[in-house]
Amino acid sequence: MQDVRSFSLGFFVRAGSGHEPAARRGLSHFLEHLLFKRTRRRSNAEIARAIDALGGDVDAFTTKEYTGFYVHTLDTRFAEALDLIGDVVLAPAFGAADVETERSVILEEIGEANDNPEDLVHETFVEAFWRGHPLGAPILGTERTVRAIGKNDLEAYYRARYVPGNLVVVLAGRVSAARAFDAIERLLARRRGRSPRASASPSRPRPRGHVAFKPRPGLEQAHVCFGFEAPPQTSRRRFAAALFDVALGGGMSSRLFQEVREKRGLAYSIGSAFNSYRLGGYETVSAACAPKNLSRLVDVTLRELSKLKRGGVSARELARAKENLKCNMLLALESTVSRMSSAARQELYLGRVEPPEEILARVEAVRPEEVDAEATRLLDGRALSLAVVGSLPRLPVTRRDLASAL
Numbered sequence: 414m415q416d417v418r419s420f421s422l423g424f425f426v427r428a429g430s431g432h433e434p435a436a437r438r439g440l441s442h443f444l445e446h447l448l449f450k451r452t453r454r455r456s457n458a459e460i461a462r463a464i465d466a467l468g469g470d471v472d473a474f475t476t477k478e479y480t481g482f483y484v485h486t487l488d489t490r491f492a493e494a495l496d497l498i499g500d501v502v503l504a505p506a507f508g509a510a511d512v513e514t515e516r517s518v519i520l521e522e523i524g525e526a527n528d529n530p531e532d533l534v535h536e537t538f539v540e541a542f543w544r545g546h547p548l549g550a551p552i553l554g555t556e557r558t559v560r561a562i563g564k565n566d567l568e569a570y571y572r573a574r575y576v577p578g579n580l581v582v583v584l585a586g587r588v589s590a591a592r593a594f595d596a597i598e599r600l601l602a603r604r605r606g607r608s609p610r611a612s613a614s615p616s617r618p619r620p621r622g623h624v625a626f627k628p629r630p631g632l633e634q635a636h637v638c639f640g641f642e643a644p645p646q647t648s649r650r651r652f653a654a655a656l657f658d659v660a661l662g663g664g665m666s667s668r669l670f671q672e673v674r675e676k677r678g679l680a681y682s683i684g685s686a687f688n689s690y691r692l693g694g695y696e697t698v699s700a701a702c703a704p705k706n707l708s709r710l711v712d713v714t715l716r717e718l719s720k721l722k723r724g725g726v727s728a729r730e731l732a733r734a735k736e737n738l739k740c741n742m743l744l745a746l747e748s749t750v751s752r753m754s755s756a757a758r759q760e761l762y763l764g765r766v767e768p769p770e771e772i773l774a775r776v777e778a779v780r781p782e783e784v785d786a787e788a789t790r791l792l793d794g795r796a797l798s799l800a801v802v803g804s805l806p807r808l809p810v811t812r813r814d815l816a817s818a819l
Contacts, residue, residue, distance in 0.1 A: 422483060422582075433570075443559065448505045523554070534802040583757045621798075634701040660784070679700075680710060
């Protein structure tokens, strides 16, 4: 990307909450924290000084299926950035005191997430929807599982997952490819010869229809999360599902935004999201409203889902959804961080990086009947679920109401 002055470099590891044993939920996220505490060459303070000296952004995140470490800075700082991120990911030093410090930090993070009703309602939905499956567990773990994680657990998990066969290195921006490959080859040379340990392949998660409610006295609003099954990342249906998502709740002209907010004023905002992983996916509809409006918001949302299932999308809706999806994708390509992240996800999920032109063509090729078939498939009613967090005496809807609505 020669028209920018920056680059983004990412190390992505196939180590996410979906790979963890049930008694040690939160291992991947705990390890992400711990790797920034100390390496064989740097103390925590030295890592912090190196990050600040680089400028830009140095960060990490954990998902259900992988962990990412990345740096975004000026093109003149490539050697320093690679040295730092490589040191953090490839040469950690596990200190007992560091483990205890980060345990305290993570327990605070869990407490903060539990105090955020938007986060809590989504976690409540996913845990019940994929109950008993690793993908349904919270990425942060729970207070009980995080307290149970020890230094030996973290070291063993690192040795099992942080190996070359699980590592994807991605670079986007103003950097010479030849120079970058040479530098990365030298960095990784000492890590050759190790392969991921064989493990049983997890099964696909089975969706479970439910209605879940978590009372939170004192909240001014009821936080709502509808959800139902959607295709995985590897499915050819994902483009039709993405267009369905845009038409349903992906913008200000979407059906839900127009009906719930613009026409009736039942919520400040309402939207949908297509969440997709290697083994499965789900679609969510999220909103927050005054408790007195909850019953009407539920009714209107269910009615719109039913109308979309029975009537399908119009030609005009589909055209708008395609333009929305393509525009957002092209705009993201102007960001080195977005381009790096997109390439990493494609490599991890598909084993190749799809050229933007290929993706745009596949979006454009989706026919109205494909989106309509996807709507019929997604909205069959069997797995339609609802989670609510708020200060309410009871919910205005039952599991049977949800199923019968569609």
